[in-house]
Amino acid sequence: DIQMTQSPSSLSASVGDRVTITCRASQSISRYLNWYQQTPGKAPKLLIHAASSLQSGVPSSFSGSGSGTDFALTISSLQPEDFATYYCQQSYSMPYTFGQGTKVEIK
Amino acid sequence: QVQVVQSGAEVKKPGASVKVPCKASGDTFSSYYLHWVRQVPGQGLEWMGIINPTTGSTSYAQKFQGRVTMTRDTSTSTVYMELSSLRSEDTAVYYCARARGAADGIDYWGQGTLVTVSS
Numbered sequence: 001d002i003q004m005t006q007s008p009s010s011l012s013a014s015v016g017d018r019v020t021i022t023c024r025a026s027q028s029i030s031r032y033l034n035w036y037q038q039t040p041g042k043a044p045k046l047l048i049h050a051a052s053s054l055q056s057g058v059p060s061s062f063s064g065s066g067s068g069t070d071f072a073l074t075i076s077s078l079q080p081e082d083f084a085t086y087y088c089q090q091s092y093s094m095p096y097t098f099g100q101g102t103k104v105e106i107k
Numbered sequence: 108q109v110q111v112v113q114s115g116a117e118v119k120k121p122g123a124s125v126k127v128p129c130k131a132s133g134d135t136f137s138s139y140y141l142h143w144v145r146q147v148p149g150q151g152l153e154w155m156g157i158i159n160p161t162t163g164s165t166s167y168a169q170k171f172q173g174r175v176t177m178t179r180d181t182s183t184s185t186v187y188m189e190l191s192s193l194r195s196e197d198t199a200v201y202y203c204a205r206a207r208g209a210a211d212g213i214d215y216w217g218q219g220t221l222v223t224v225s226s
Binding site: 001032045049097098100 | 142144151152153154156157166167168169170202204209210211212213214216217218219
């Protein structure tokens with residue numbers, strides 16, 4: 001199975017901050033990398049697919065980059081509604097594993 | 108408007124089985140794949156498997172092989188996830204979620220079904 005490792009596991013930031021979360025795959029996954037946002041009690045929401053394609057309806061403050069084994073999710077200016085847990089997921093080969101999550105908290 | 112609708116909470120005893128239904132509407136049954144993802148309370152997301160509703164073909168995570176079965180009923184556009192030999196560690200929210208292609212991002216999620224395993 002492909003292991004997905006996110007860092008950091010949690011971070012504290014202020015509204016307006018630029019935030020970057022990284023995700024590393026244990027082997028090359030080309031650009032088969034998706035990012036999700038989850039708030040407490042809710043289902044995950046797809047933000048980015050294919051490493052850098054913004055899902056319809058998602059603010060342009062979110063962006064994704066990377067290929068191969070190293071990927072990043074950047075929020076250019078953190079908004080109050082962005083405080084959540086973020087997960088990466090590889091869809092290169094089954095099982096489609098998730099990272100352990102990164103919790104973004106208010107400083 | 109695509110919707111993925113799941114059933115309400117279930118309570119099961121250890122050793123029992125649970126069969127969770129999931130109905131996707133607003134799109135043709137044959138034009139997407141359905142994933143099952145679970146989340147133990149306070150923990151991360153865990154991918155369980157995928158079903159192609161058109162062919163019925165499935166792929167399961169090794170961790171659940173032998174205990175999970177995903178099926179579909181084309182007459183009602185419903186898919187099912189059955190997990191057997193339940194143990195307390197299977198207490199989780201089970202999500203059904205749709206993707207356009209097998210390797211695409213999962214774009215529509217159900218609200219989740221909480222399965223509680225307790226004696």
